[in-house]
Amino acid sequence: MTTSPSIARSSMVMAGGTIASRILGVVRQSLIVAAIGAGLTGNAFSVANTLPNVIYMIIAGGVLNSILVPQLVRAATNPDRGRDFTDRILTVTGLGFLVVTIGCTAGAGFLVSLYASAMQPDALSLATLFAFLTVPQIFFYGLYAVLGQVLNARGQFAAFGWAPAAANVVQIIGLVAFILLYQGNIDPGQWSPAMVLLFAGTATLSIAVQAIFLVIPLWRSGFRWTPRFGLRGVGLGQTSKVAGWAFAGLIISQLGFLIASNIMVRAADAGTAQHFIPGPLVYANALFVFMVPHSFVALSIITALYPRISRAAHEGDTTLLRREYARGLTVPTALTLPASVGLMTFAMPVTVLLFSSRDPGEIRPTAQVLAAMALGVVPFGIDVLNQRFFYAHDDGRTAFWEQLVLTGSATTITVVTLAFRPEHTVAIIGAGIVASNVLSSLFGMVLVRRRLGHLGGREIARTWLRIGLASVVAAVIAWPVVLGFDGLVSGRPGAVLVLVVGGGVFGVAYLLMAWILRIREVGELLDPILRRLPRRGGRHDPGH
DSSP states (O other): OOOOHHHHHHHHHHHHHHHHHHHHHHHHHHHHHHHHOSSHHHHHHHHHHHHHHHHHIIIIIHIIIIIHHHHHHHHTTSTTTTHHHHHHHHHHHHHHHHHHHHHHHHTHHHHHHHHOTTSOHHHHHHHHHHHHHHTTHHHHHHHHHHHHHHHHHTTOOHHHHHHHHHHHHHHHHHHHHHHHHHOSOOOGGGOOHHHHHHHHHHHHHHHHHHHHTTHHHHHHTTOOOOOOOOOTTSSOHHHHHHHHHHHHHHHHHHHHHHHHHHHHHHHHTTOOSSSOOOOHHHHHHHHHHHHHHIIIIIIHHHHHHHHHHHHHHHHTOHHHHHHHHHHHHHTTHHHHHHHHHHHHHTHHHHHHHHHOOSOGGGHHHHHHHHHHHGGGHHHHHHHHHHHHHHHHTTOHHHHHHHHHHHHHHHHHHHHHGGGSOGGGHHHHHHHHHHHHHHHHHHHHHHHHHHHHOOOOHHHHHHHHHHHHHHHHHHHHHHHHHHHHHTTTSOHHHHHHHHHHHHHHHHHHHHHHHHHHTTOHHHHHHHHHHHTTSOOGGGOOOTTO
8 A cells, every 4th residue: 555656746735735724724713713702703703604615515515526526537538638628617617606606695694594593683693794795705615616626637736735825814814904903802792894894804805815826827737718608418417417416415414514503503602701602613613623634634645546536437447446545544544543632632732722712711612622523533534535436436326325324423413412511512513523424434435345345454454553552652652741731831832832842742652653563654644755855975766
């Protein structure tokens, strides 16, 4: 299970952009909490700013991200190298997103009440004002997705990975300006139109920049878009069936989120000024940190593998499919599993560093939610890999059933939270992410094995076991550092000290254990970095 240089390089290119984006994203999320807190105002913005993501995912998210790449790869074999197909996709999807965006913006008030029916009146009114400015992000999310998949299908990954970093810079500028002008943490009833415009407007501007950023590399590559209408006769018959299943899966997914959103809002509204209860913004912040290792490692590798999996599926190369799928199971885990264990170990200092606001009561509940979510990173990545595999085979039906297992189990756990105290609602929902992703990823792996036959399951399991053992040993060694510095230095300086010292101990201990246990996947991930380092004595790589 060795990673080819092309995959390693492509993954590193995307990972570089992801690192920059996630670092800037951490700054962005921290500034949001510093500006408006994680209470009623924070929940109002979280609901409004989540709406464009939800609507985008419902109408096209899975279709564009999972189905479009195989079709672009196949179209590239046509005499025109897929130019006609690409033009038509850009024209039709662009117009479609524009129409949907206009309609959803007009209905922003209804959408807010749908996802936050229990929200207090002042906060609900503020969320509606936010939504009128954030819902237009739908069009730019769609444009970013389509242009990004066109670039990925052409083997160009850099811009797609770096565009979110540019978006974060724009929003950070807006947040800093807001804090300087209004000093942050304003109650829902105190917002002026200028404040709403600055806070929510820069959020939408950032997504517009993210989409436009991708036009540059496409233009430089020589691509020129020509408007072409209609998709009849371009080979999308089978794809439309797959898209139908993908759409059904997304509807199921977003129904689950609709239930979770209302239950989290209901729980948060039970809190008081003296007793903070986590709500949608705490969930969003924890999910953001949760996604960092997934985006940095798993998604970068899977995105680089996906065109290869699509070509192998198109050519019927089972041997290559089996090898690439096994890579997707083991190589990302060498970093995502220790990252999960690390997030559990350092949940409190991470939360103090990133999400401190004027209310110290927000810290511990947020850390508990993050710790509850942490172990879901690995199965979440496997879920994504399974979905890509099925879509590469034009098998939307199986991908739908995996989504149904995921959402069904997660929603069941979400509903169960109604039997518990509101303080525990979001943490239980976070733990439900782990449980549901484990169930759905195992379900998908069984179905992949039926299609491919023997996957080397014992070797994969042994690899996971060694990585897990190395991660746990590293956490045990690093934990005394967390306890030793607890209370010694408070606030963000203390959190930085714990993370630098404790994180360093954890990282060294894990790498040492990886060497002792011969976890070669760690070396495969680090090799592209080590190759770039200067070597002593003038030595060079063989062949150079």
